[in-house]
Amino acid sequence: MKRGAVLVTLLLSIVTGCFVPTATAAAADGSTIVFQWKNTEKRSLFVRSGAWNGNKGFGWVKIQTKHNIHKFQTLRFISNNPKGATFQGSDALYEAYANKKVCTDGKCTYTDSIPVRLVMAFEYVSNYYGVDINGTLGVKTSYCIADDRSGDCPDWVDLAFAGTVFSTSSDKYPSAMTTTVEMSYSPRTRLSD
Template identity: 40%
Template sequence: MNINGKRRITGRTGIAVAVAIIAGTLASFPFGAQSASAESQGAEVVGTETDAAGRTVVLREGTYNGSVGFGWTKIQQRHNIHSKHTIGFVLKAPNGGVQQGEDRLYVAYAQEITCTDTCVVTDEREVRVINKEAIYASYYGVTLNAVVGITTAYCVNPDGALSCPAWVDRAIGAEKPASASRTSETSTVTTTWSYAPKGIDAQHDR
């Protein structure tokens, strides 16, 4: 059955493909470019990570048409996450992610901190990564015959916006650029991250 351009492999074929995937050698984070060995660019594995429970998680180039898609292309274009370090950090959530059918949900939190006489959390975003552990022949028009991998990563914004604020990448990304902090005459704004929410106006150490 092909639903929304997605066709899953089951039975002996799925088992054979799974064995082949497990036997393969995968690169580690930070995500880096790899040789194009997939049948299409969208299937190309652009990196992998091992989560806190020891599971290997795959990120593919994916595809996005302005409405639907999956993978790294969708994450950048739809949700404004451009640092693969951000995804890597979320995947290291200590609980190893939460199983949701074929998917596994990973969560972390980015905080923006404003310091005057004291430091408080002035903005916070829950950041989610969803990994599909099932094997599909094709997914949104991309030929796979393999595990789909990360379908999306996004912020839970209070206004329901699809795009993460730019500071989220600076907060969670393992290699934060110099612009992670900004200073005015009265305050300094920095970013940080955690695996549990802190809450707006929470006190924060300098």
């Protein structure tokens, strides 16, 4: 009976906000490192949960919310570009390409090749966009390089890491059409296969 009373009290405390579990508090902290890896240059890279207010911010929440990238593997692929990074101050810029290929009746054409950039900051910061960091900032952002400078990635870009295939056919159009998306370190403007 005592165990049940403790459980009910604990649940009521959580629901009413009188008690916040440590894991929940840490998850809400923008300085928390949510993904970490080493790239092919043996550099340690990481992305913090970050902050985003609709106009400015950094980290994983900005990458997901503003730029529509939702897979950590996409960030890792971009940072593993064999050409390495180019630097702007203490920011390392890595790039890769998300490519879309459409095949109809065995004839294939690349229809889109979008550059995707990752910006890693190796600088020490104490506070960034209202978040206490007190260390190396990490990945500032990752986004698609588009003519309209929005940085928004189409949904298929985040699927490109997995080499996702979409197929469509119907009675009206019996020939099979497949669309494949993939990532590469150079743009695909023609078929190489």
